[in-house]
Amino acid sequence: MEPQTPQTEPAPSHPPLESLAVQPLVNRDYESRPALFYERLRAEYGPVAPVDVLGVPAWLVIGYPQTLDILRDTRGIWSKRLDSWRARREGRVPADWPLLPAFEVDNSVFRDGADLTRLRSAWSEGLRPFQDRTRTQAKELERDIRRYADELITVLSENGGRGGWADLSAQYARPLPLMIVGRLLGTESGRGDEIIMDMWRMLDAGPDAAEAAARLGAEVAGVCAAKMAVPGEDLPSYMLAAVPDLTAEELTREMIMVVGLVGDYTGTLICNTIAEVIIGDAGVRDSISAGMLPEAVNRAAISSPPMANLTFRWPKTDVRVGRFQIAAGDPVMLSPAAAHLDPAFTGTMAPDSIYSSRAHLAWGAGPHACIGRDLATTITTIAVERLFDRFSALRLALPADQLPWRSSPMMRGLRSLPVNYELPAEPPAPPPAGPAGADTAPDRDAAGEAASRSLVRRVLRMMRLSQS
Ligand code: HEM
Structure with a gap:
């Protein structure tokens, strides 16, 4: 049957x-x-x-x-x-x-038929320059993700000597994707910091969350209106170029989704992957040591789908x-x-295999399947790779079964990820500039690095995660 x-x-x-x-x-x-x-x-x-x-x-x-x-x-x-x-x-x-x-937002998630096809084609075309790794935009984005990641690691470990304690959720996995949201929306300068702060307040669901959500809605609407007037090299502009009759309201509703998808769900996947690797479950550690980071992300997506x-x-x-x-x-x-726990699925996976089944459902499937899967995987892969590259050891500061999970009816992620870390005796080599072919002109590179550093420091100061 x-x-x-x-x-x-x-x-x-x-x-x-x-x-x-x-x-x-x-x-x-x-x-x-x-x-x-x-x-x-x-x-x-x-x-x-x-x-x-x-x-x-x-x-x-x-x-x-x-x-x-x-x-x-x-x-x-x-x-x-x-x-x-x-x-x-x-x-x-x-x-x-x-x-x-969350259900009444009336974005692509809650559409069918031709309406859905139209919005999804805007998404696929809009994301293509960032997801197609042969494109300059994708290479530049990857380079910036590395820079944000490296700067966050420098800040979180700068007072610790050769070793110390950190919460890799609050100090790393959550701020990193929020910076990338600003980058995708094309708001690096000007109002970008405020948008990041309001995303943080909204996602934290504290007492000022409702006000922050309202302000964020208005800020994203402002960004979309500006992109309609003067398009740039960013996601809203690319989506408009693909489907020019998108209205300002439609574009705003889709861009607000980016906050949750990149800011929250991708941050959660980063955290869940780090935890999987450290705990050493499900063959993830083997995948990392075999140099197969995307496979580690895949495995974490199976055992803890965000x-x-x-x-x-x-x-x-x-x-x-x-x-x-x-x-x-x-x-x-x-x-x-x-x-993913159904024997009909788990029975297909050999326990000692370092290749997991690709037929998992963490990205959905069919007419509503995730369109940002490659981007989320790239962000997570770089985040985890930089971390395990920079630290010589990472250990949970709590027994694995005492890690605090933050569960809602739809999401599962860690509330915090306390670790003890060790730095190598030798200072780290400078991070790789990015895949071959990225723009590496030395003066542009130095300026870009300084801009990333200053963005990370400003945002961490605002989040009260750093004094410097
Ligand atoms: C770890 C992060 C992410 C996870 C786990 C995830 C997972 C999913 C899943 C399971 C669906 C299908 C939902 C359903 O069928 O009801 C979906 C849809 C979607 N995702 Fe993702 N996603 C992530 C990140 C992203 C990112 C970064 C973007 C783009 C910036 C994105 C864009 C979309 C879009 C546009 C849809 C389709 C909406 C629809 O047609 O209903 N996702 N995602």
Whole structure:
């Protein structure tokens, strides 16, 4: 039988989702022992489980074949449009449901059909100069990522002598991608620092988060309006060039996504990869020593996918998945994290292999698959490579099972990553300038390096992560 079947055989009879969804998704085990939590769900319900997502009932898909099948959506059964949600149309979704603001943004994530194709083509074309490693833009970006990474490492280790303590989340994995957001949006000068600070405040979800989010929205709108007037060599300008009828509002909504995707999810992947390497799980350390950093990132994406669970989808017709009949308009949450633990997936991976299965779902698949995968992988690869190059030893400052995880219904990442580090006796060699062919004119290089250094120092000072 196929993993999902539109009504071709008698539907199983069971109570509706609303009366089945008694198990809260976010609970202590979900946060601290997710593998155990998903295994219990699998044992009780099979590949699809009814759960309560912060007060809203939803089907959580935890089986690998079912998740892949729904992502691919070859029969056009699934919608990502918010107006497909039956309970919302009927006024049964609480107005203060915490995920509602994230779901109501009306960007490409929540579009179908021609609307989606148009926005996705803007994304693919806009990202191409940064993701195609033969292009000058991509080479320059890689060089800057190396510079930001090196400067962050210099700052975090400058008071420690030959060794010391650092929080690699707060001092490295989080600030690095935020600087890259500014670089992609084309805001390095002028208002760039403020945008970075507001991203930080918003993502930290502290008391000033709502104000920061509003300011950030206005700042990004200002950047997009400026790019519409005078295009530059940046992501919003390239997206506009690809799809010239994008409105300022549409462009702004997509650019706000960059903050979460680069600033938060990529920072999370960096942290999760560093943790995987240090802990030495899942063959990641072997991959690093064999010089296969992208493979290490791949493995970390399998064992701790930053997008643990995805935003809802809704079937347009009743459909059977696993043991349940999912009614048209019921919310369905796909779980790459749980799918990666499904024996149907893990059984395909040899435990001693240093090559992992590429068929993982950390980047999604099908019509909504991640378009920024290469960029996120490049950022993460460089970040991890610079770290392990500069330090001669890195050890967790806490037992691995006491690392503090920050879990939301959709994301899984470390709240902090405390480490003890050691520096080599010899001062580090200057970082490689970048792949062959990058612009390495000495005076431009020195100026670029000074600009990166000053940006990193300014931002760290604002974040109160450095006095200098
Ligand atoms: C580690 C970082 C990232 C992870 C784990 C990640 C993961 C994902 C996943 C799982 C999806 C599919 C969601 C779904 O089907 O519901 C997705 C979609 C997408 N991602 Fe990423 N992503 C990351 C970084 C990025 C970056 C850096 C960009 C671009 C700057 C990006 C751009 C997109 C876009 C445009 C979509 C498609 C939206 C849609 O069509 O619905 N992502 N990403």
